[in-house]
Amino acid sequence: MLAGLFERLEATYGDLGWWPARDAFEVAVGAVLTQNTAWRNVERAMAGLTEAGLLDPAAMGDAPHETLAEAIRPAGYFNVKTRRLQALCAAWRAAGGAEGLAARETPSLRAYLLDIHGVGRETADDIVLYAFYRPVFVVDAYTYRILGRYGWLDDEPPYEGLRERLETTLAGTPQAYQHYHAYLVELGKEHCRPRPRCAECPVTDLCGKRGVAAGQG
DNA sequence: CTCCAGTGAA
């Protein structure tokens, strides 16, 4: 019963205030910047972009590599992320901006985003869910780790299969999926870490692998 | 599987 897990997480965390952004483009930029990067550092990079006047598809897309790289430096991987952001800008403009993208059906939107250099499945689904409010469960490393320990995963199902299975099981609204993903990230950071801290975990009584020796989970 | 890279907590 996954529903029970998410009910408990909702009771524990409520609204975590995800995803802080002013518009769809800002969500997409944040999604690229946060790849394997702490959100704290993404906030600094976003501030750098605002300060440099680059938080805009045209300005960012036309900026010199060095200029953009310098602005996003705190987020790390600044050279690869600069190329990815500029690929994002090119695709964003070619699609007719946020309006053009919003006009697409969800499968078409996902496919279009996945075609962009630097936009993988999780980044695409972040954008689809948080920028365009489509009902998509964002699967990430936390999802595999938490649900695996929880005892809900058979072994290690492929991304798409797991995503569809979760969406079928939960049948949630976009808002529900926005919260669910935030809950798993929070739980994964605070308790269900690589080395689990089960002692103060809010869902330990529901977990199939509670009491597992810390070190290998 | 290996880079990419800065930042703060443990």
Add this chain to the structure above:
DNA sequence: TTCACGGGAG
């Protein structure tokens, strides 16, 4: 000092 980070490409 190591570890971990709202991952993805080559």
